[in-house]
Amino acid sequence: RSSAQALLRFLGIVFWAIAAAHALGGVLVILMFKNYRYLFQESYLSLPGWLAIAAALILLPTGILAVSISIKSSRNKQGTFMYLLLLLLCIEMSSAVLAHVYSNRAASQLESAMGYLIYQQNGSCSPDPGSRAVDVMQRKLQCCGVRNYTDWLKARAASWHLTACVPTSCCKEKYSHCRGHLKHLEHLYQEGCLKKLGDQLWFVMLYVFWCCTVLSILELLAGVSNVILMRHQPFQDFRFL
Structure with a gap:
């Protein structure tokens, strides 16, 4: 019983910390x-982020209940705590599955x-980056292009009268006089945007996925601890919720 109380108190504090981490993951996905x-054509791809924020909000009262039950338990609080854990578990599993599926999509x-x-931008090199x-x-x-700067050259291949160049947004910031001409490739970003944005997308989705997975395990531990405390309650203390 004392071990279950100590574990539940510890998990209650951990829930508050994880709520902040979970909310951060949700905000990163949405942004x-x-x-x-x-x-991205489908607006629902940010759904795992909204679910993560919802879970973070529910975690706050759940953590308070966990600490309260570890100090002085009652059937009402323990029953409410179990309901919140079940709700959180459903949200976490849904968010984890959606994060995995939507990241691939x-x-x-x-x-x-x-x-x-x-x-679409197969015209002349833009002198004023930032407008598109x-x-x-x-x-x-x-970054520059999809995989590298040569994607811009392929896009302009049909327009034979255009000078071989890339938009000035491909220029590194330290080269203020760069105009996107290919005579100085060292002035251009060499990495494509696909890898950079893909890595960011994979990171935020993986972050949410593992937050959900770890939290689900902790919720199961909290549920087991709560059940142990409920078994030690006198039978007369049962109340209908």
Whole structure:
């Protein structure tokens, strides 16, 4: 009984810490799909982030109940605690599955969406980066093209009269006089945007997935501890919820 109380008190405090980490993961997922919404067609891809935030909010009263039960238990509090754990477990499992499925689905969309953006901009090199979605993306991620700068050359292959160059958003910030010409490749970002954004997407989704997995295990431990304490309660203390 004393071990179950100590474990429940510890888990209650851990729940508060995990609530902050979980909320952070949810915000990262939502911001990822909001900042690059022109690359992702389905708005529901950010659903794992919203579920993570919902779980973080429920974790706060759950942690308070866990600490309270470890100090002085009652059937009402223990029953409410079990209901919250069950609700959290459902949310966590749903969020983990969706994070895994949606990360693969979003990753499969990235290459075609980026390629479409680049082939749309098959005109002359832009002297004023930042006015187009593709320029914003390349500046923010410090990348050039889908896989590398040659994607811009392929996009302009049909326009034989255009000078071989890339947008100035492909230029590294320290080269202020760079105009996207290929004579100085060292002035350009060498890495493509697909890998950089794909890595960011994979990181935030994996973060949410493992937060959900770890939290589900801790919730099961909290449930077992609560059941042990309920078994030590006198039979007369049962109350209908």
